[in-house]
Amino acid sequence: MGLVSLDAPLISNLDVSINIALIKQYHDNLHKDEAERIVIHYLRRYGMEKIARQRNALLTERERFCVMLLRAAMVADAVIAIDRPFKMVPDLQNARFIYDALKNIDDSFTECHIFDYSWDEDRYRVTDD
Amino acid sequence: MIWAVERIGTSSLVVLKSFQDTLSFAITTFLRMFRRETYNSAMRMVLVHQIYFTAVQILPLFTIISIIFGSLFIGIVFQVIKNLGLVEYLGRILMGFVVAELSPFITVLLIALRSSSAINAEIAVMKVNNELRTLEVFNIDVVNYLFLPRIINGVISVVMLSSLFSVLALTSGLLFSMLIFGMSLDVYTNALLNSANFYDIFISIIKCCTFGFFITLIPIRFGLHASNELTSIPVAVLNGMVKVFIAIILIEVLSLILRFI
Numbered sequence: 001m002g003l004v005s006l007d008a009p010l011i012s013n014l015d016v017s018i019n020i021a022l023i024k025q026y027h028d029n030l031h032k033d034e035a036e037r038i039v040i041h042y043l044r045r046y047g048m049e050k051i052a053r054q055r056n057a058l059l060t061e062r063e064r065f066c067v068m069l070l071r072a073a074m075v076a077d078a079v080i081a082i083d084r085p086f087k088m089v090p091d092l093q094n095a096r097f098i099y100d101a102l103k104n105i106d107d108s109f110t111e112c113h114i115f116d117y118s119w120d121e122d123r124y125r126v127t128d129d
Numbered sequence: 130m131i132w133a134v135e136r137i138g139t140s141s142l143v144v145l146k147s148f149q150d151t152l153s154f155a156i157t158t159f160l161r162m163f164r165r166e167t168y169n170s171a172m173r174m175v176l177v178h179q180i181y182f183t184a185v186q187i188l189p190l191f192t193i194i195s196i197i198f199g200s201l202f203i204g205i206v207f208q209v210i211k212n213l214g215l216v217e218y219l220g221r222i223l224m225g226f227v228v229a230e231l232s233p234f235i236t237v238l239l240i241a242l243r244s245s246s247a248i249n250a251e252i253a254v255m256k257v258n259n260e261l262r263t264l265e266v267f268n269i270d271v272v273n274y275l276f277l278p279r280i281i282n283g284v285i286s287v288v289m290l291s292s293l294f295s296v297l298a299l300t301s302g303l304l305f306s307m308l309i310f311g312m313s314l315d316v317y318t319n320a321l322l323n324s325a326n327f328y329d330i331f332i333s334i335i336k337c338c339t340f341g342f343f344i345t346l347i348p349i350r351f352g353l354h355a356s357n358e359l360t361s362i363p364v365a366v367l368n369g370m371v372k373v374f375i376a377i378i379l380i381e382v383l384s385l386i387l388r389f390i
Contacts, residue, residue, distance in 0.1 A: 008263040013251065018174075025171035026269050073186050075267070 002109070004065070004074025010056040016043075016067050017052040023074035042070050044105045060098035061089045066101055084116050086123065089105035095124045151372075152351050155342070158280055159215070167273045175274065179282035183244045184289055191239060191290055192297065198235055199298025203227065207305045214309060220324030223302055229333040229388070234295040234381065235338040236287055241373050244286070245348045247370040249280055252352025253362040261353075276349050278388060283345030288337045329388070336384040343376045 002023075010019045012060050020042075021035035032037075036052075043049045044067050051059060059067065065088050072080045092098070095114075102112055114124070138362075161167050206226065210219055252275070255261050263272050299321065306312040351369030355361040 004268050007259060008266045009262050011263065012254070012258060022171055023267055025174065026169055026267075026274060029169045031170055037172070060161055071267075110177070 002075040002078045002080045003069045003083065004072045004085070004088075006088055006124075007083065008068075009038060010064065010067060010071070012056050014054050015053050016059070019033040020067065020071045020074055023071060027076065034047070034065075038074075039070070042105055044110065046101070047069075053115075058084065061091065065089050068103065069101055073105050080109050080112040082112065082114045085114060086116065093123070094126050096126050099126060110122055147359060148328070150351055151347065158276055158346060159342070161272055161277055162281065166307055169273075169291045170271075172274055172278055173351075175276035176281055179278050179347045180285060183240060183282050184286035187239070187243060187290070191236075191293070193268055194235070194239065195294045195297040195303060199227070199294065200301040202231060203298055203302040203305050206308045207302070211309055219306070219310075220320035220322075222366045223299065223321060224326065225329060228295045228297050228303070229329045232291045232298065233287070233333060233337045233340060236291040236294050236337070237377055239342060240287060240290065240341075241344045241370075241377065243285070245344045245373050246272060246366060246370055246385075248345055249352045249366045250362060251350030252349050253355035253365040256353060256355045256357060257356075257362060276346075279349060280342060284338050284341035287341035288334060291356060292334075332379075337379065338386075339380050340377065341381065344373050347376055348370045358362075362374070 010016075011022075014022070017039050020039045021030075021032065021077050024030040024035040024038060024070060035103070037050070038051055040052060043052055048063060048066060051063055056064065064086065068088070069080070069082070072078060072082075080102075084097070086092055089097065098114070116124075203223075206222060207219075210216060210222060215222070255275075261271055261275075264274060302319050306317045348366075348369045351365050351372060354368065355365040361389065
C-alpha cells in the first residue's frame with residue numbers, strides 16, 4: 001500500500017526525485033538512472049519536472065502533495081491511501097485538485113481510498129464541468 | 130551507605146545495559162553486511178554518497194592536516210632517534226608508531242569530529258521528523274537502507290584515509306631522513322620495508338575497521354534515542370559523541386594490549 005499522509009513525510013535530506021525513485025530502487029532494485037527517468041516522466045504529467053532537484057522544505061503544499069502521491073504510486077500494484085488531504089493542502093476549497101492529481105497518474109495505481117472527516121464530505125462533491 | 134551502594138548498582142546496571150544493547154545492535158548490523166539482498170540499488174547509492182561525504186569531501190583538509198601532523202611527529206621522532214643513537218631502529222619505530230598507532234588515531238579523530246556528529250544529528254532529526262516511520266510505511270528496512278551504508282562507509286573511509294595519512298607521513302619522513310641523517314631514498318625505503326611486520330599491519334587494519342564500525346554505529350544508535358521533541362536532538366548528539374570518544378579510547382587500549390601481549 002502507498003500512503004499519502006502527513007504522518008509519512010518526505011525524507012528531508014533527499015531531493016524530490018530520489019524521494020520518489022527510492023521506492024523503485026529499493027523494492028525493484030532498479031538502477032538509479034532508470035528510476036529517475038520514470039520519476040521525471042510522471043513529474044512532467046504535473047508540469048513539475050523543475051522541482052525534481054528540490055528538497056521538501058522548498059516545496060509548496062500542492063507540490064508536496066503531488067510528490068507524496070507519486071511516491072505512493074511507485075509501490076508495485078499500488079493501492080493508494082490518502083489520509084486527510086485537506087490537512088496537507090489547506091487552501092483547497094474542494095477536491096478538484098485531488099481528483100485531477102489522481103487522474104493524471106491513473107495508470108500507475110490499482111485503487112485509491114481517501115480517508116477524511118465526515119464534515120468535509122461536501123468538499124468531495126465536485127461536478128465534472 | 131545502602132543508598133550509595135544502590136545508586137552505584139543502578140548506575141552500573143544502566144551502563145551495562147547500554148553496553149549490551151550497543152553490542153547486540155553491532156552484531157545485528159554486522160551480520161546484515163554479509164547478506165546479498167542488503168546491497169540493492171538504493172543502498173548502493175546511499176553508500177556511494179556517504180563515501181563521498183566522508184572520505185572525498187574531507188580530502189583537502191585531511192591532506193593538509195596529515196602533512197602538518199605527519200611532518201611534525203616525524204621531525205620530533207627523528208630528532209629523538211638521533212639524540213639517542215637509535216638510527217638502526219628507524220624503520221621499526223616509523224612502522225610501529227606512525228603506521229600502526231598515529232595514522233588510525235588521527236584519522237578516527239578527524240572522521241569522528243566531522244562525520245560521526247553529522248550522522249548522529251541526521252538520524253536524530255529523521256527520528257524527530259517521523260522520517261524513519263515513512264521508511265517503515267513503505268516497507269524499507271532502515272538497517273539496510275540507512276544504517277549499513279553509513280557503517281560500511283565508516284569502515285572503508287577510516288581504512289583508506291588512515292593509509293593515506295601513513296603514506297603522507299612516511300613521505301615527509303623521507304625529507305626529514307635526508308635533512309637530518311643524509312639518508313638516501315633507497316636506504317630509507319629499505320629501512321621501512323625491512324621493518325614492515327605483517328602482524329602489525331594486520332592489527333592496524335583490523336583496528337581501523339573496528340574504529341570505522343563503531344564511530345558510525347554508536348552515533349546511529351544514540352540518534353535513535355531522540356524523542357519526538359526538537360530539544361532531544363542536541364542531547365542525543367551529545368550522548369552519542371561522548372560514547373564515540375569512549376569507544377575510541379577502548380579500542381585503542383585493546384589494540385595496544387593485543388599488540389604487546
